[in-house]
Amino acid sequence: MSTLAKFVASWKKHGGSGGLASAEGCVLRIDAKGNICDQSRQASPLVALWRQGEPTLTELVRKARASHVPCDGRFEDVAGANFWLVAVPEGDECIIVGRDTTLPDKVTEALMRSRALLKELLDSAVDVAFEVDADQNFRFITPVEAFGFKTEMWLGRAASQLFWPKGDAPVRNPFASKVSAHFDAVPVQLEGQERRWLHFAVHPQLDENGNRISLRGTCRDMTARFLAERKAKQDSLRFTLLQRITNSLNSSETAQELMDNASEALQEMLRADMVWAVVKYHEGLVPISITGSRHEILDLDTIWHSFDGRSGAGVIEGEDRAHLGIRLDLNDQALGMVIISRDTEVSPWSDQEKQLLDGVAGVLTAAFSKAELIDRLYRLSSKDDLTGLLNRRALAETVEARLKHQCRTDLSGCLVFIDLDHFKEVNDTLGHQAGDTALKMVADAMQNMIRPCDYAGRYGGDEFVLWLEDMKAEKAADKIRALLDMMPEIRKAIGGEDLRLNASIGLCQSRPGVDLSFVELADRADAVLYEVKGSGRGDIAIARDETDIVAEDA
Structure with missing residues (x-):
């Protein structure tokens, strides 16, 4: 029980239910107009203070009445006497309790001075x-x-x-x-x-x-003190880092926001200039968040395998600096890794920083797991009813989020625009059910050829869009050609081997920091797609980078 609560309980026990004449200590009661309506035998000092309008006392009563809870404060008079004052609201009235604390305060002050002197003596001791x-x-x-x-x-x-x-x-x-x-x-x-x-x-x-x-x-x-202070500082840093990442776990609405927030917290706490959050998919390693001012291409596969047989955080030697990293696993399933970089010639990684990263491995694992769950739920909630791909709205939102992310990572992706040729002929000849089957088969083929970090969507009607993360245009064109190779199989499956159903494909590679709009990127891919349609259909075209065109014209 607090000292204030004990005071209130004591007043109720000795005088709260009746008059204050028999109450112990210095107690008085005032009504709503500020008049003294009752007091204990020892209340003379308190009565004098109230009648003098002592500001500390009047403000204490005002606060108690306004908050409807007991309030306390301290007062020192001109003679140097100290009082502890408590105001207890009782309806329109207020009970004021005072205690002279001069003696205990002086004893405490003397003890504090003695302690300071003792500390000076101890500090002067030397080895x-x-x-x-x-x-x-x-x-x-x-x-x-x-x-x-x-x-x-x-x-x-x-x-x-x-x-x-x-x-x-x-x-x-x-x-x-x-x-x-x-x-x-x-x-x-x-x-x-x-x-x-x-x-x-x-x-x-x-x-x-x-x-x-x-x-x-x-x-x-001072080794013992130094190590204790360092441990306290380390614990404080770890707690702060855990708190920031945990708050992000609770507040982030998207997987990207969650991983970016976690990476930024690591960058700040470990005084780094770059943090990579890398997810391990079945198809390979993909950076999903890169924060910081330094852009560097890492050999992710080599770094990943450097953790084989190693537990916890470790230092990975790079070309011109060493990186601090940790691999994250959950139930024997590899989730990914975090890599942190700074100028280690100036500030090498310490054992304490390795321990700090080890200390937050659990919450980082939770962040990776939740980011994966958020991404999966988003895809499920944004599906096109017929094909199961992302719908047009979700596709545009997702691609624009990736384009903005590229401003920080300096990586590049590819947007692929697919338009089915002579699709109306399928509906007119075989019926809309056959057309729906063809659309589903095209969607299934797209899903089978992309990685978990890529996105496939139905743009509308017989138009589809693919976003291929961190992929060059030529490689994307080779990958998507598999769809053209499947068109005869799709025609056969719907019973229209003699039909002209095919696909024309336009492909556009994004420019980090320049392309920020899905519509503008889609328009460039769509423009070269129609070049394919104009030259015979059933092929792939790559949009040329505007910087290359300007260079050629010059």
Whole structure:
């Protein structure tokens, strides 16, 4: 029970149900007009404050009446006496309880001062006091034993060589300081020992010309505190990262938004300039989110296989930098991986950052799983009734989302526009049921030739559209030619082998950061499709990039 609640309970026990004359302590009751209508025998100081219109007390009563809950506050009078005040609303009236806390406050203040003095004494304790000469060689050191060594063996030896025997002395070497200074959490590794973190306080001794002739100082082992603070910071970072990704899990409406938010959180927390979120499909690895300012093409397959036989986060060596990565699995099923990059010549990946990434692997796995579920549900809710492909609206939304994403990834996809030739002849000759069968067979063929990261949709009537993620135009044309090869089989299946049913196909590769509209991209693909129709139908044409046309005209 809080102190405020105890006060309220005490008042109700000793005077709340009747008059306040017998109530313990300093208590008074005021009515709606601010008149004192009852008081305890010890309430004189409180009565005086109320009649003086003490602002702290009147504001406390106003807040209690406005909120209809007890409020408390503190007040110090001109004589230095401290009071704790509580206002308890009771209908139109208000009960005010006061307690003189001067004595306990002064005791607390004295204890705090004593604690501060004790801390100063403890902080002044040191493990080693020393003096080095102008060449940084020890010429005095105490006590006789420190850090497990007999310090007399250090006399005459170079301090930096003893504290950093591997030659990795810090840039701000305390033994080389030219001014009085404090150096906190300096990493040292004495011969044959684990790394320590020391606090140095140094004071150079100068001659009449200002030249350093020696340096006196102390050092204190702060390894335990440093490791505890680092762990606390690591835990805080992990909690913050977990919270951000979890919030994204709960609030993101699309799979793309979810993965982008998770990637951005990793980029910020790990001070990276690039994060790749890569999904493992049966057909291969596909980046679904790339955030950051640095664009680089990675050998995803090599990175993926570098995790074989390895658990947890690890460092992957690149051409000019090392990446931090982790592979994500759920119930022995590979989901994908996250790769994080920054300039490791300036800031190499630390063991703590690997542990941080390991610590959020679970929530990243959940993010990948939910992103896959969101994408699957979106496709199911956006289907064309006849073919099961995406409908026109969903297709346009999806392609425009991918085009906007390409502004950040600098990757390129292909939009394929398919128009069935002489489809009306099928309906007129064999009936609409045969026409529907033909449309379904074309849709099935499209579904069978695309990857999970690609999208297939019915644009309307006998027109279809494919979006092929991260694919060049020539490869897309080779892939889609399988549909033309299937047309004789479709004609045979509907009983119209003598019919002219075929397909004309126009293909357009997107330009990252330029093409942002589905309609504009579809118009370019449609334009070359009609070139195919004009030259005999049943073939594929690729829209030429406008930059290539301008270069040729020049």
